[in-house]
Amino acid sequence: MIKGIEIDSCGRCLHYHTDLDIVALQCGECKQYYACYQCHDQLCDHPFKAMDIRNSKPVMCGQCKNCLTFAQYQHYQCPFCQANFNPRCGLHKDIYFENK
Numbered sequence: 001m002i003k004g005i006e007i008d009s010c011g012r013c014l015h016y017h018t019d020l021d022i023v024a025l026q027c028g029e030c031k032q033y034y035a036c037y038q039c040h041d042q043l044c045d046h047p048f049k050a051m052d053i054r055n056s057k058p059v060m061c062g063q064c065k066n067c068l069t070f071a072q073y074q075h076y077q078c079p080f081c082q083a084n085f086n087p088r089c090g091l092h093k094d095i096y097f098e099n100k
């Protein structure tokens with residue numbers, strides 16, 4: 001289940017809502033999947049903590065709800081449903097992922 005502000009069925013939120021903005025990211029602190037770090041920080045009592053990418057699936061596809069490893073996410077396409085992801089999310093890697 002994806003959390004966030006004004007999210008739609010594919011995990012788009014108030015902040016990021018183009019056709020490609022359908023991934024959710026897991027917080028290393030509360031382990032919940034959020035549409036984006038801004039949603040997380042507005043809804044949670046702690047700042048978003050980057051997820052250790054070793055032995056984890058820090059990304060959830062908003063279309064098919066399968067969880068992806070960081071390596072799978074690097075292709076910016078879901079290996080399960082072939083949905084395309086927004087490559088511009090890569091600009092925020094430091095916020096979302098640790099031990100890249």
Ligand SMILES: [Zn+2]
Nearest residue numbers: 027029030044
């Ligand atoms: Zn959290």
Ligand SMILES: [Zn+2]
Nearest residue numbers: 013015036039
């Ligand atoms: Zn958001």
Ligand SMILES: [Zn+2]
Nearest residue numbers: 061064078081
């Ligand atoms: Zn998918």
